[in-house]
Structures are given as C-alpha cells and as structure tokens.
Amino acid sequence: MTVIEFNDVTKTYGKRIVLNKMTFSIRHGVLTGIIGRNGVGKSTVMKIIAGHIQATSGDIRVFSDKPFNSLKVSANSILVDDTMSFSDKLTLKDILKEADRFYPNWDAPLAQRLFDYFSFHSDARQIDLSKGKKSTFNAIIGLASHCPLTIFDEPTTGMDTVVRKDFYRALLKDYIAHPRTILLSSHHLEEIEDLLENILLIHNKTALFHGPVTDLQEMFVSLIGKNELISTFIADIEIFSSQINGSFSEILVKNNFTPDEIKQLHTQGIQLVPVSADDAYVALTTGTKGGIDHVFNGTLVN
C-alpha cells in the first residue's frame, strides 16, 4: 500500500523554486530517511505531507487524500519539528493528557515511561524547556502518538549525545513493536544510516535518489592502494573524493567495474572497499570537486 505519493510537485516561495516537479512514492510501513544538504527543501516536503503548507502545483496524496485541510491526514499523522508548540497555560503533564484525547493510538504508558526516563518535571511548561529538552519532549509525543504516519524533522536538534542515541534506539524499538510509516530527516546521515531502510535523497530541487540504503552504498566504491598505483589509475576516471594517508591513497569512485576489472585491480594491489551511505551521499551531492583536501593542495578540480 502506498502511503505518500508526490506527482510533479513544485513549491515556490516568491520567485525562489524550492521543489521542482518532484515525484516519488513511499510505501506503508517503511522507515525512510529524508536526506539532503542544508536548505534543499526537506522540511518543505515534510510540511506538505503533513498538510501544513500547500504545494504550488502538482498532485500530492497521503492516505489517498490531498493532505492540505484533510482531517484524515491530520488525525493519522504527526509532524515533530521545532515549530511544534503548545499553549503556555498547559503543563507538560496536561499536554500529554491532551495528546491522549486527540490521538486514538496514543500509548500513555510508553509516554509516561519516556517522560520519567528523561526526567521531565510534570509542572514544567514547554516554552521554558531548553532546546534539547524541548526536542526530547516533542519526540516523546511523536513516538507515543503511534500515528500510522510519523514524521520527524530534525528531531535531535539540541539533544546531547546520550539523549540522541537513546532517542534513535527508542525510535527503532518502537518501530519494530508498532510497524508504521516513519519519515526521519537529519543532516547527520552517519547517525541514522543503520536505522533506515530507505533513503529519499533530495538534491537540486528534486528526488535525486530513492531506494534502499544498500543501493545507495553500492553506487560507489572506495579504492585503496599505493600512491603511484592510484595516481596512474585516476587519469581517466571520475573521482568523488580522495585522501592521501602516507604512502597510501584512497579514492571514492563510481562502482561500475566489471568482474574482470575487479580481478585486474586486485592483481595490481588495489583494494576495493565498500563505502558508508554517508560517504556515498556526500559523493552524490558534492560532485567531483575532490573534497576539502584539494583546496589545501591547490589541486581543486572544478
């Protein structure tokens, strides 16, 4: 079952185009990471899905409804981000009670346990919380609501390392116990790549890549070998990043070698090493500029 469908969706703010004819669809029950550089429109996509903002053109379906002004979408989805605010007349405890009334799948025991674990004070107000605490509190609401579509936009903003790790672990455990469609965005792909099943990579105003994390990783490969071996090799190949460590070089290239070529590389003493999703993502979104090292070596390729 398809939960989210984007068809030629365009969003402009004045003359600035944020999303340009974006098309993708997300199946039910998949944990998808929405990844992209700063300001590519990750939040815009999420807000359009939640029905908070309206696309300029194109067709959007969430649970086969147009999300903007849809009560069905609002009742079955929750968007956790830094604009999630609550009246200063309500204490944290009141807010949990209110969430219980609004969300039919609300898991009150889980909310209470997380609330206690992260040592919140019942009488505190959400606006008085620190940035990290506020993010944590909002994340608790997002988790405990058990909405069929749960959207986290940069949920770990301001959280310290320990809380961040706890949150991702809580998210994974809760997702396994209550499978549902989850969207998660983060600037730090390396933090969440073990958690994700699929990645939706937004770049240049559109969906550059959408698929399993492993597919993204397999698009690239890292070659490690002696400097002189690598430098003869790189003459006619597109390099996405390179690093020189002593007498060894490591370069990141597209993974389109034939088995014969791989055999040949091995005999030459060049190792093929799989790359992390994060490295692949950086390679995809930065192009062949050669990385920051080249800025200092004066060998920047434009």
Added chain:
Amino acid sequence: MYLTEPLLTDVVKKQFLHKLKAYTGVFNSLLVMQLIGIILGFGTSSGGSSSGGTLTVNYSFLTGDVPVIFTLLWAFSMGILVTTLAYRNDAFSFVSNRLSHNISSFLFLLFASVIAGTLATLAGSIIKLISSFQSDPLFAETSGLFSSPADFFIMTSTSVLYTALFASMGYVVGSFIQRSKFVLPLLIAAIFVIPLLQLNMRGQDLIANSVAFFGTETSLLLFLLKIIVTISILFAISIGVTTKTEVRK
C-alpha cells in the same frame, strides 16, 4: 495499523475542550479590563438638584455601562488574539484542519462572550450598589436581578450579544491581518478616513445606520436575530479568508 476516519464534529469538540484549557489567559485579561471598567465607572455619574419652595430634589444618574464598554474592547482584541500565529501553531500541534480550528475558536469566543457579557452586567451592578451606599438615595430605579428579573435578563442578554458581536468583528479583522501584512495599515487608515468620507447610503450616514441597526432595536428576539445573522456572515468571511493559510511554516 488501522486508519482513523475522524468526524469534523468530534475534532471540533476535542479542540473546543482543548481551547478551554489552553486559552485561560484571556479570562485574566477580562478580569483586569472589568476592574478598570468598575473603577472608571464611578467617575461617570452625573446629577444635579432642583428645588421648588421647601422641597429640594437631589438626583444623580449612574450607569453600569462602563464595564460593558471595556468588555467590548476586550472582546474585540480577543477576537484578534486567537487568530494570531502562536495560537494557530498551537492548534496544529494536535489534530486539526483550518475549518475545525476556525469553528472551535469561534465556539470558544462565543463561550467567552457569554461569561464576559454576564460579568459585565454584574460589574455594572457593583457600581450601582456601591454608589447607592455612598449617596444615600431615597428612590432608586434600576433593573436588578431580584427587583425585575425580566429586565435584568434582557440587559444581560444584550450585553452578551454585543460582546459576541465585537469578538466576531475582532476575529474577522484578525483573519484579514493574518492573510496579508498590508491589511493592518489599511485598517488603521480606514478607521480615520471612513468617518470623514461621510459615506452615504440612500441619503443616510453609513456608520450612523449601522449603529442604529443594532442600537435602536427594541425587540430582544429581533436583536438576537440581527446579531446571529451578522456573526454568521463575519464567521463565513473569516473561514473564507483563512482556508488557504499555511501553518507551522
């Protein structure tokens, strides 16, 4: 995981109850406004004395209207307040769409108007009561709850209906302000310019006509009808203006 098929009425009910808890701040400001109204109310009595032969009559007019006027100002500003960004974002942290948010906000305003309008009449009674202790009257003519319950009921109803009218006007103004930044300066300009224009409608002043439309109505039922129709129109305009508003941007 099953999908919920929410009914508009259910969501509105939940939101209304939520707003009763979340918007309690408006009643604090009501209290302050009415206290100011009571204090200023003492200063507005007028009177005099007339004497004929050996008889001297001292009389003074007292009005309980000052708290009502302050309540109307309060209602207008509350109408604007609940349309503001912070209130809208709060609403959309839970289940909501623009229509349900509008209806529940409006129901809240009506609820607040009933309380505020009733309290305003009672505040007027406080002025009369305290003044009567001060001036030692022989005869007093006032429509109190016990002396003439029917009059008191009409007084309270009128006060409630006017409060609701002003809250609705605030709401529609607030909705326009949220729609565009240019509305506020235009509005302020309009407040000063429109009275100068002497807008004529069939030979009569438009503003004077509007005031007379409500002010000269002697039947409570007809007055109620006029208010309901006006409020409904204002509400429909507010919904129309805000149906495309983007939230939590």
